[in-house]
Amino acid sequence: MIRKSIQSRRARETRLKIYGITSICFALIMLATLLISIGLNGYSALQQAYFKLDISVNTEKFVDDSGAPDNNKMNLFNWDGLVQSALREFFPEVKDRDEKKELFAIISANAGYDLKEIIKKKALGSGSHTLSVWLHLSDDADQYLKGRLSIDIPEEDRRINNKQIAWVNSLVERDIAKLKFNKTFFTSADSREPESAGILGSVIGSALTLFVTIMFALPLAVMAAIYLEYFAKPGKITDFIEVNVNNLAAVPSIVFGLLGLSVFLSTFGLPRSAPLVGGLVLGLMTLPTIIIASRASIRSIPPSIREAALGLGASKMQAALHHVLPLATPGILTGTIIGMAQALGETAPLLMIGMVAFIIDIPTTFTSSATAMPVQIYMWSDSAERAFYERSSLAILFLVAFLISMNLLAVVLRKKFEKKW
């Protein structure tokens, strides 16, 4: 009898084990598929097609009467013309107006502007200079060179025509155009032209926003947790607060966005699209998460420690701040970082307060217009250009990397603050 029952128990155990392993494998496969497909789509955005131009400039044109550099004169100069005439030297056969237009379409529409910025940064001495610079090819030429634009479809349906393909190929043959590391992606903010668009603006926007979030939510949540655990008198009001804190954690994030819109923007008149407002809204959203985690963490500290402090004549606040809080720190930090990771990936509330705007400047203060990484991804994935597709994939990988490093930080901080008993 017993032997029989043992056999069936063993069989059940094995089956359960198999279920467990299967579900873990399934989860891992899904995760790997996701990351690999995003990675395959996004890796090519690490490179960008550049072309080399030899250009001569006379800096004397850009100084005012006293000889000091004059930005105004620099801005007024026809940089596009300079780039275009330099490009035409490679293709003297192009004469026709329409043909010229097609030729200029293979280089970035921002090439002139980029050239100006390069010259500005170089701070050349006075006189005439000849230098060779690398400028972006257009996103279509870039996609063609990466093999991401199919040339099998009829010419009229294609974003790049046969003539343009021939020009690009000839530039590549002459070693004037090639794929180089896409530095722009990591050093600039958004742009209408994929080749000039980068994630730095949104990364900094996210960082500023999260800074506000943590500064706002962490102290409030920890104080609330201490109050609820140690000071609140049990009763209807405390129960009501408890239930509502738990309810808040389940409120859809877009509702917090609407709240931010009506309270922070309409009532308090804070600036639109600002990391300050984004941070406050996300802070409100993460508040219940951190409160719940902090309370659990405070509750897990043995009461004997608190009694020891009270028995020595410490006040309730001293017992909480000197003894319980330091011991509860690892748990509170873990909860905080989970909340922060949640806030980092949140798009909906930011849409409501205007952080979905197209912003080409890298934000520098808490009130300057900014966007956040998930919003940037959302906007790029919505764009028509093929080149934005790979860029949004790479940005997703970046966001994931950001999240992983935050979680690593949580582990490190936990290890650091954890005390041995």
Place this chain on the structure above:
Amino acid sequence: MTSKFRTKKVEVSYGDKKAIRDISLDIEKNIITALIGPSGCGKSTFLRCLNRMNDVIENCSIKGSIHLDEQDIYGPDIDPVELRARVGMVFQKANPFPKSIFDNIAYGPRIHGLASNDSELKDIVHNSLEKAGLMDEVKDRLNDQATGLSGGQQQRICIARAIAVSPEVILMDEPCSALDPIATAKIEELMNELCQSYTIIIVTHSMQQAARVSKKTAFFHLGDLIEYNDTDKIFTQPENQKTQDYITGRFG
């Protein structure tokens, strides 16, 4: 003999449940008083009334009066924080803070501002450790974690920590229940020395311990004070049948 504590008709209830009833007893100064009785008889509850540690427990209500040096400790002008500085407590389970030995002892003086500078603080810590008989054992590792010490040493750290605030009374709630006989003997020896300058009240499950260390003993049973007398009397000629039964091991 002067009384340190004078309690009259103390009654404590947790919610609807009465933990102790009608406890009236006087505790004498500078001796060791033992509170004995079976589990759940209310002796720890009574002890915790004496420095208002019951305040921390929700829905705990106290009736009657407790006077410390003729001052009602539940009176409106008494701050429990100040009271606990005068009436220190050592708990059943050694509960040193997970900090260095030095910081453990120095915590009380620090929060009460008993030392005006570092060298004074150091003196207080050293004196307290000396009085607790720990100095020789820990003098080279004052910066080590107190939680790394042995159980007996941890409990003596807790006693030293209580002494450092220079209280008038030290309450001990079964301080030796988790210790081996050697560590217990050390703590009992320490109590004997300390009772010259402090009033000590100890709750214990061990009747031998009560007989060994205390001068007076109170026997509690089911929330009532059954008998309170000199320890010698209680253990040789108890007046009450229940006391007789308990000390001879017929129940409890």
